[in-house]
Amino acid sequence: MKTSSISKRGGFTAALVASGVVALSLGGARAQDQTEISLISAPFGTGSYVMGSALEEISKKNDIGVRITHTESPGFVFNIKKLDAEPELKETTIVGSGGGVLGLAKAGDEPFDKPYDGLQLIANYNLNSSWLATLDPDIKTIEDLKGKKIAVGRRAQINWAIQPVAILKDGYGFTDDDIDIEYVGTQEAVDALLDGTADAAVVGGYIDPVSNRVMMSPQTIEFLASGRNPHHLSWGAEQVTKAREAGISMANATIPAGADPSITEPLEGFADSVAWTVAPEFPEETAYQITKMILANVDQFGEYQATGKLMSPEGMVYGWDVEDIHPGALRAYREAGVIQ
Structure with missing residues (x-):
């Protein structure tokens, strides 16, 4: 009986060892297949x-x-x-x-x-969208920016500089003689608007165009919390389309009214993936x-x-x-x- 018991334990141990080898082999195969x-x-x-x-x-x-x-x-x-x-x-x-x-x-x-x-x-x-804001009550549309100073992001920033400038030039036909574009950076653009050295500045955030949810970018949140009375300028669907057809990739999108209390009407603009x-x-x-x-x-x-x-x-x-x-x-x- 004692010998038989030892024999059973030995068989059980051998089985454990064998199953362990199989498990390691399968694990190695899964690692190789990953x-x-x-x-x-x-x-x-x-x-x-x-x-x-x-x-x-x-x-x-x-x-x-x-x-x-x-x-x-x-x-x-x-x-x-x-x-x-x-x-x-x-x-x-x-x-x-x-x-x-x-x-x-x-x-x-x-x-x-x-x-x-x-x-x-x-x-x-993410889907990024930007637009122009102003504190000047006489600037009501993009066309009113002729002869004005506009602060945008740095030259290499797609969403905050290249695309907005493309809409201004290819969408509206503005030339360098018509508007003064300052490539300063996103935070710097807002600062320039607040201290009066720019007439308009780029602001924006991130959107889900399906649910119409919007999350403002950090510098835009700071700007909107400044206690000033901003006016947001709609790009216009037609002008966004013209800029796209001229070679700048972007999709039409609308920022809904109420995305911020200061946005009282929908803003026809763009979204970039x-x-x-x-x-x-x-x-x-x-x-x-x-x-x-x-x-x-x-x-x-x-x-x-x-x-x-x-x-x-x-x-x-x-x-x-x-x-x-x-x-x-x-x-x-x-x-x-x-x-x-």
Whole structure:
């Protein structure tokens, strides 16, 4: 009996060892099957950096066979140039970019030194919109800005300078002789308006055009809390369309009345996507799985960044033509009913 008991324990131990070997083998197989993807976003501390970190964390919590590792970068222009300079990264890298900056890249316009191949959408994670505000009661429309000083962001800032200036020039036909545009920076533009050294300044924020939710940018919040009496200038849908047709990528969008108490009427303007994009060489199945994961967890992004609360399935593709969405992502959107 004693010998038999020892024999049973030995058999049980052997079985445990064997099952452990099998488990380790399966675990190793799963690790080998997992696809490793890099994400480069924007400088540390920016909203894009935080959202990139959120996507990495969400990928770790969801077993989809894809692991995303996120790192900061100098910015969207750098990201596009990096993929061009290192084509071996195209199958394994997601980059932060957006419709406006990609339009400039494809055209080879500043700040780019040549035309660059286009990238394709995985998902928008923000939609940025900006417009002009004034404290001068005599300035009621954009046309009233002739002969005035307008403070905008720095020259390389897509949403806060390049797109607004394009609407002024291509949408309204203003020349450098008609208006004095000062490229000073977003906070500096608001400061110039408050201290009277500018007649109008760029303000704005982030929107979900599906739900009409708006979240003002930090410098805009500061401006609106100054106790002054601002007047917000509507760009006009026709003028936005003219600027787009002239070569600046942006989508028509409307800031609803009531987004701030000082916004008493809808503002016809634009939205520019801030997005995760990939090269056409990026694997279709990987793009499909990542997009499905984002759709399934779209409500989680608000836990990482306030602007993440504006994400919605429909907003994830807003402003993009179907042919500019990666085929794998497009399959996920069609399965979810976001795109027909």
